[in-house]
Amino acid sequence: MAVINMWPIRRSDHQLFEQLMRPHLKYLYRLAYRLTGQQHAAEDLVQEVMLKLFPRLEEIEKIEKLSPWLSKVLYRVFIDQLRKDKRSPVDLIGDDESIYETQPGKEQQPAEVTESEILQKKIQYAVTHLNEDQRILIMLHDVEGYSLLEIQQIQDVPLGTLKSRLNRARAKLREILKEVEPYATYERVKGVRGI
Amino acid sequence: MKMNCSETRVRLDDYYDDELSVLEFRAVNEHLASCDECKHELQAVDALRQALRDMPVAEVDDEFENRIFGEVRKHYSGASSSRFAAGFMTAMAAGLALWFATSIFIPQLPVDDASQVVMVALNDAYEVRLKFDAPVDLEQVTLSIDLPDNIELEGYADRKELTWQTQLKQGQNILALPLKAVAIGEGELVAQLFYGDKSRSFRVILKTTGNDALIYQVRKFNSV
Numbered sequence: 001m002a003v004i005n006m007w008p009i010r011r012s013d014h015q016l017f018e019q020l021m022r023p024h025l026k027y028l029y030r031l032a033y034r035l036t037g038q039q040h041a042a043e044d045l046v047q048e049v050m051l052k053l054f055p056r057l058e059e060i061e062k063i064e065k066l067s068p069w070l071s072k073v074l075y076r077v078f079i080d081q082l083r084k085d086k087r088s089p090v091d092l093i094g095d096d097e098s099i100y101e102t103q104p105g106k107e108q109q110p111a112e113v114t115e116s117e118i119l120q121k122k123i124q125y126a127v128t129h130l131n132e133d134q135r136i137l138i139m140l141h142d143v144e145g146y147s148l149l150e151i152q153q154i155q156d157v158p159l160g161t162l163k164s165r166l167n168r169a170r171a172k173l174r175e176i177l178k179e180v181e182p183y184a185t186y187e188r189v190k191g192v193r194g195i
Numbered sequence: 196m197k198m199n200c201s202e203t204r205v206r207l208d209d210y211y212d213d214e215l216s217v218l219e220f221r222a223v224n225e226h227l228a229s230c231d232e233c234k235h236e237l238q239a240v241d242a243l244r245q246a247l248r249d250m251p252v253a254e255v256d257d258e259f260e261n262r263i264f265g266e267v268r269k270h271y272s273g274a275s276s277s278r279f280a281a282g283f284m285t286a287m288a289a290g291l292a293l294w295f296a297t298s299i300f301i302p303q304l305p306v307d308d309a310s311q312v313v314m315v316a317l318n319d320a321y322e323v324r325l326k327f328d329a330p331v332d333l334e335q336v337t338l339s340i341d342l343p344d345n346i347e348l349e350g351y352a353d354r355k356e357l358t359w360q361t362q363l364k365q366g367q368n369i370l371a372l373p374l375k376a377v378a379i380g381e382g383e384l385v386a387q388l389f390y391g392d393k394s395r396s397f398r399v400i401l402k403t404t405g406n407d408a409l410i411y412q413v414r415k416f417n418s419v
Contacts, residue, residue: 025259026255051267142247
């Protein structure tokens with residue numbers, strides 16, 4: 001079966017935009033999910049970023065490394081939304097639960113729950129008790145594996161400041177982890193040293 | 196450079212991230228080689244980092260990308276929010292394609308003129324494929340496409356008529372037209388093929404109905 005040659009293909013702006021953005025979409029969603037902690041909020045954030053970026057198609061075409069640039073854009077949109085939400089007197093409640101909302105110890109622990117699952121619950125709980133800057137830093141660096149240099153580009157914060165913030169965030173995280181009673185009990189029973 | 200336990204422990208995260216200077220790295224290494232307590236602390240760093248990396252991410256569904264780009268198209272294309280546009284777009288996402296068979300230069304072959312109804316939704320493109328059967332290789336064939344007012348060819352929003360020269364291979368030849376509806380209505384897409392003093396044309400009716408059904412219908416061939 002032969003394909004009839006058409007006139008030279010001329011892509012529409014939408015086709016070009018989708019061609020450029022599609023490879024980054026899931027990666028951006030993942031970052032958005034780490035920042036928001038909620039699936040719908042993450043999808044909405046990616047949507048918002050795409051809506052903001054479409055008019056900047058010409059600029060996007062000239063960018064050599066899109067991933068770090070897109071991460072930065074998404075981060076800024078997220079921070080803008082965060083600031084707006086803080087100013088808003090209304091609490092917006094999503095229809096999906098945040099992964100960070102379950103408090104370890106509030107639910108029955110089935111016998112087959114593994115040590116790593118308990119640790120996972122405990123970490124998810126502890127992360128919510130960091131302040132916003134600390135949580136984002138832990139998410140970017142320790143969860144998603146961004147280097148400090150990459151985070152510096154995303155956040156426009158000096159490297160030294162980032163490093164000391166990260167150290168404080170980790171210290172706070174460990175402090176909260178030690179305070180989570182169910183895991184502390186578990187540790188005592190098992191005779192495992194706290195982390 | 197020698198380090199005690201407290202000097203080592205404040206550097207364990209950086210050691211884990213490979214962010215120490217060479218001298219510090221060596222000193223921490225030396226200390227760890229002889230201190231089980233600090234070695235245990237390093238294992239705890241590893242366990243915590245592993246658990247952090249294992250934090251789950253809720254998976255998006257298969258329509259996530261289409262949803263995102265669909266909204267962008269809708270937002271930046273006023274006309275594309277019509278029901279007609281809606282039709283074309285989802286159909287392509289669903290991988291549907293209509294095939295209109297023709298038998299140019301072989302009049303005895305039947306023409307596929309069956310009507311088809313395709314249910315479609317908002318914000319996608321639709322690809323109509325025209326199939327031409329040629330008895331032999333043909334050079335210097337002229338193809339022309341006329342589009343109704345409510346239809347655009349993706350990337351050619353400014354053109355309603357397109358004419359170009361091409362060649363056909365013996366057997367089946369496929370012309371894929373990425374179409375996009377830009378207004379509610381009904382119109383005819385006319386494809387014409389010219390070779391020497393012969394020509395063939397066919398028409399595709401494109402329209403929407405009140406319940407979002409998009410109807411494609413091929414009219415009989417007309418010799419010109």
